[in-house]
Amino acid sequence: MFSNLLHASRSSIQLKLFLSLTAIVALSLTAILASQVYLVQDYFVRQAEANLRSSNYLLSRVLADPLFEKDLSLLQARLQEVQTKLPLCNFQLKDDIGTVVYKVGEVRAHSDTEFDPNSRDGCYNTIIPVVHENRLLGTVRMGVRTDDIAQARESLIQHSAFFALFWFAVFMLPFFVQIRRLVNPLGDLSRAAQEIANGNLDYPTPEPVRGNDEISRLITSFQGMAQALVSNRNTQAASLAALNNEKSTLDALLATMPVGVIFADRSHIRYCNNAFRQLCLLGPDEDLVGMKNDTMLLRLGQIAAEADSFLKTLAEILETRKLIEPKYIALKDGRYLRLISNIVIAPESSGYLGRFWLFEDVTEERRTLHMAELRAEHDALTLLYNRQRYDQDLPRLIAQAERDGSRLALLLFDLDNFKPINDLHGHAAGDIVLKKIAETLTLQLRRNEVLYRIGGDEFALLLVNASNDEIALLAERIVQTVRSLTFDFNGATAKVGCSLGVARFPHDAITLQVLLQLADRAMYEAKLRGKNNWVMHHDTTRH
Structure with missing residues (x-):
């Protein structure tokens, strides 16, 4: 019983006041x-x-x-x-x-x-x-x-005790009534506050007491606060509904995008759309939302063709506080992803909210671009480098030779007896001849040898840091290889040859134009000497 009374005294202000006053009066009367x-x-x-x-x-x-x-x-x-x-x-x-x-x-x-x-x-x-x-x-x-x-x-103690109890009762009764009158509204107010704190904003608030004392003003203020909370709740509910509608619309838009989207705060992933799950081959039960950022990055590293290089790229991105240039990631399955990332700043407080990541499958785009690059630099028929690439490489290699003191040899050759094949068997037969010669010579190329088709039946070969003997051996190999090929067109046998001229930088020429002229002159000299041979500038020996 005493424990129940103690618990009640801790929770009821009415009982606290009554017990406190009782103790004070009792102590006073006892004294x-x-x-x-x-x-x-x-x-x-x-x-x-x-x-x-x-x-x-x-x-x-x-x-x-x-x-x-x-x-x-x-x-x-x-x-x-x-x-x-x-x-x-x-x-x-x-x-x-x-x-x-x-x-x-x-x-x-x-x-x-x-x-x-x-x-x-x-x-x-x-x-x-x-x-x-x-x-x-x-x-x-x-x-x-x-x-x-x-x-x-x-006898005196007995009479005095009776007298004290009598006056104690006389004094406490009206005070207890007054306490109840004052405290009961506070109890109603406390229950209403507890209900509102628990989220029940529709709980009825206490009726105001008559008068203009502190309790009356407190109840009036509480009613105003409760009404303000209800109004705020309704406003927030309307705002939340509008926000959810906007979020649903945004989620629907992001879900239909072919681009993978991720948003992460400082530590965890907060959003991931379906396109990203498909791009990164995530399982149906694998959820990135709530995953730590480091775990997500390691998960991406598992599908990258070069995990170390990919993680290094991600580390560089995380240190950047602006929109990065697109990064391209090769995956183990042969696909390519384009990655774009930037930080998100709150416009009002200028505080850091997180970082968004965009992943786009650009495999077909890369393949198309690669094919375009091949077509731009390669001959469509023979797949050798074309005249455009030749015009880029020759001045670049000459400039490099000037810087580091290296040597460069230019070998120009065209085909002998090629026009009769075109005339007798058609251009398709001529294309077969060109493709076969290109394939055969390509198989013989070494690391420092680059072959180009620069015209109809004209070819060029650039050779870096080769001695005169190595140049002579290469020229002889080309002439012999072309001479050895035999073609059959509907039972008719055809053969071609080539005339090849060589000029060296800086041994024969120190400028691009002179080098071209000397190589062309040497090739013309080879034709004058009966074709199917080669001539190096200043070399009058027939080969």
């Missing part, structure tokens, strides 16, 4: 009662001590004469009279030589130092000398009862 009892008892004690002193004096005078005259009968009579008039516990009279003349009850050996009405035996023991004309005739030891004082004190 008043104790003070009253103390004062009355002190009065009784002083009165008893005064009476006792007077009795001691009279007793000494009454007993002095018969004791002086040795009149035992008179002494006996006066002792009996004293015993009837005084509330004695014990009494003993000794003469001057210590002989016990009269004794009633057991006398203590020692007297009490002070008058104590609360003594355990209810008796105050004292010693009275019997003196006659300054002569000690004897000694009286007696104990005087103090029960009457203790009884009077108990």
Whole structure:
């Protein structure tokens, strides 16, 4: 029961006020009662001590004469009279030589130092000398009862306690009524506040009390606050509905986009659309939302063709605080993804919200671009580098040779007896000849040899850092290879040859134009020498 009361006192302000006031009033009345009892008892004690002193004096005078005259009968009579008039516990009279003349009850050996009405035996023991004309005739030891004082004190305590309880009840009853009048609205207010705190904004608020005191104003303010909360809730609900509608629209748009989209804050993935799941071959149960950023990046690294290079690229992106140039990622399955990323900043607070990532499958785009690049730099028929690539490489290699002191050889050759094949068997036959020669020579190329088709039946070959002997061997190999090929067109056998001219940089020429002229002149010289051979500039030997 006490624990229940203690729990209630902790939760009810009404009970707290009542118990606090009860304690204060009870302590006050107890203090008043104790003070009253103390004062009355002190009065009784002083009165008893005064009476006792007077009795001691009279007793000494009454007993002095018969004791002086040795009149035992008179002494006996006066002792009996004293015993009837005084509330004695014990009494003993000794003469001057210590002989016990009269004794009633057991006398203590020692007297009490002070008058104590609360003594355990209810008796105050004292010693009275019997003196006659300054002569000690004897000694009286007696104990005087103090029960009457203790009884009077108990009676006073009982009456005072009854009086205190009566006035306590008279005082507490109206105050308790007032407490209930004040606290009950607070209880209603507390319950309403608890319901509102739990989300029940439609809970009825307490009715305002009459008056203009603090409680009335508090309830009025609470009602205004509750109405404001309801209004805010309705506004937020409308805003949330609009936001959800916009979010649904945005999700639908992002879901239909062929581009993979990811949004991540500082630590975790917050959004991922279906296109990204498909691009990265995620399983149906594999959810990126809520995944740590590092885990997501490692997951992407598993499908990259070069994981280390990919993770390094991602690290560089994460250190950038602006829109990056598109990055291209090769995947293990042969696809290519284009990656674009940028940070997202809140427009109002300029705070960092996160980073978005866009992934787009550009495999077909890369393949188309690669084919376009091949067509731009390669001959469509022979798949050799074309004239455009030749015009780019030749000045670049000459400039490089000038910088590092290396050597460059230019070999120009065209086909002999090629026009009759076109005339007799058609251009398709001529295309077969060109493709076969290109395929055969390509298989023989070495690391520092690059072959070009620069015209109809004209070819060029660039050779870097080769000696004269190596150049001669290459020229001879080309001439012999072309000469050895035989073609069959509908039963008719055809053969071609080639005339090849060589010019060297910087041995023969130190400019591009001169190098071209010398190589072309050497090729023309080879034709004059009977075709199917090669000529190096300044070399007049027939090969």
